[in-house]
Amino acid sequence: MFIGQYLHSLDSKGRVIMPSKFREGLGENFILTKGLDRCLFAYPMNEWKVIEEKLKALPLAKKEARAFLRLFFSGAVEAEVDKQGRILIPPILREYARIEKDVVIIGVSNRVEIWSKEEWDVYSKGQEESYEEIAENLVELGI
Numbered sequence: 001m002f003i004g005q006y007l008h009s010l011d012s013k014g015r016v017i018m019p020s021k022f023r024e025g026l027g028e029n030f031i032l033t034k035g036l037d038r039c040l041f042a043y044p045m046n047e048w049k050v051i052e053e054k055l056k057a058l059p060l061a062k063k064e065a066r067a068f069l070r071l072f073f074s075g076a077v078e079a080e081v082d083k084q085g086r087i088l089i090p091p092i093l094r095e096y097a098r099i100e101k102d103v104v105i106i107g108v109s110n111r112v113e114i115w116s117k118e119e120w121d122v123y124s125k126g127q128e129e130s131y132e133e134i135a136e137n138l139v140e141l142g143i
Contacts, residue, residue, distance in 0.1 A: 001025075002107030007117065009102055014094060015086040016103050022112050023081050032093065034075035038119050040089070040097050042079065042112040089114070 006019045018026070022042075031048040035041035043051065055072065058065040075096065079087050089099060102117035115123070127134070 001109055002112050003109075004107045006105045007102065008105060010089070010094075010099060011086070013088070014091065015082070015088050016105070016114070017085050018081055018087050018112075019105060020085065022105065022107060023085060026081070026112065029078055029080045032077050032079040032087070032089070032114075033072060034093065034096050035113055037123060038097055038115075040093055040099075040114040042114065043110070047110050 002022060002025055004019070004021065006022075008017045008019075010016050026042060026044050030045060031043045033041050033043075055069060058069065060066055075093060077090055077093070081087055089097075094100075097114065097116055098119055099114070099116040104115045104117050104120040106113045106115070106120075
């Protein structure tokens with residue numbers, strides 16, 4: 001399980017240090033892809049296989065399903081951690097997530113999310129203001 005929040009900076013080659021606690025859970029190779037809300041998702045290989053199987057079951061006759069599959073899988077890369085604990089974020093993913101320098105890396109249960117600090121600050125501030133309302137709505141889902 002991934003939990004916590006860490007702040008790091010991108011180097012000139014597009015690499016960022018992955019927190020050691022997250023490296024353990026992700027393994028040496030993992031999948032990095034476009035996430036939602038302008039962040040990146042990082043999945044350990046075993047979790048990626050579960051998600052891949054679920055997504056393959058989506059009905060290809062539905063336009064929205066095809067569009068999501070195309071964007072999600074075309075943005076995916078196999079990432080690896082180097083000897084210094086860094087990962088390379090490809091330019092296309094940095095552009096998608098608007099990552100330029102400062103990066104926030106958060107644990108979200110079965111995945112790691114990578115955010116530009118600016119995007120994370122805007123997102124988290126907006127969500128913190130409605131945190132209790134979100135919690136109340138989750139009760140309706142049995143959580």
